[in-house]
Amino acid sequence: MTPTEKTMTIHHAGAQRYVTRNAGGQQLIIDMTPEHPLGVGPMDAVFGALAACTMSDIVNILEKRRTPATRYRVELTGKRDGDASPPRYYHYLMRHYVSGPGITQQDVEKAAHLSHEKYCTVGASLNAEVDFEVIIEPE
Structure with a gap:
């Protein structure tokens, strides 16, 4: 087995919102706020x-x-x-x-x-x- 690694950085953006960024800079918003979520x-x-x-x-x-x-x-x-x-x-x-x-x-x-x-x-x-x-x- 040849191990490889992947790194992501996740920042708390307030309330129950989190912004994930991969090494290439692309992002995904994870949002668990019940009203007006900005992400999934x-x-x-x-x-x-x-x-x-x-x-x-x-x-x-x-x-x-x-x-x-x-x-x-x-x-x-x-x-x-x-x-x-x-x-x-x-x-x-x-x-x-x-x-x-x-x-x-x-x-x-x-x-x-x-x-x-x-x-x-x-x-x-x-x-x-x-x-x-x-x-x-x-x-």
């Missing part, structure tokens, strides 16, 4: 990341087969265990709606399987046991 909630960000990761894989696979998607959307539903603490998601249902010249349902199913089993790093990370290390330092 944490689990919405995870949902979006999971769907985008899978969709990216499928788009690339279809393009390599010379059957590019002309329209593509995903609807993602998650089931959460309300009795657990914290109430984690234990099931995801991802519905793919894909169209384009020459694209068959079988092509999309095969591409989705490859994404889930081999390529999507977000899905693999959600399925993995992850070690957490916490270091507290003064600001």
Whole structure:
């Protein structure tokens, strides 16, 4: 295994708002304020990341087969265990709606399987046991 690292910096922006910035300077606002949120909630960000990761894989696979998607959307539903603490998601249902010249349902199913089993790093990370290390330092 060749380890690689990714770094993000997250700043508290007041109330329950957080601004995340990656090493390239791109940002995402995570906002848990109940009124007038400026960004998405944490689990919405995870949902979006999971769907985008899978969709990216499928788009690339279809393009390599010379059957590019002309329209593509995903609807993602998650089931959460309300009795657990914290109430984690234990099931995801991802519905793919894909169209384009020459694209068959079988092509999309095969591409989705490859994404889930081999390529999507977000899905693999959600399925993995992850070690957490916490270091507290003064600001």
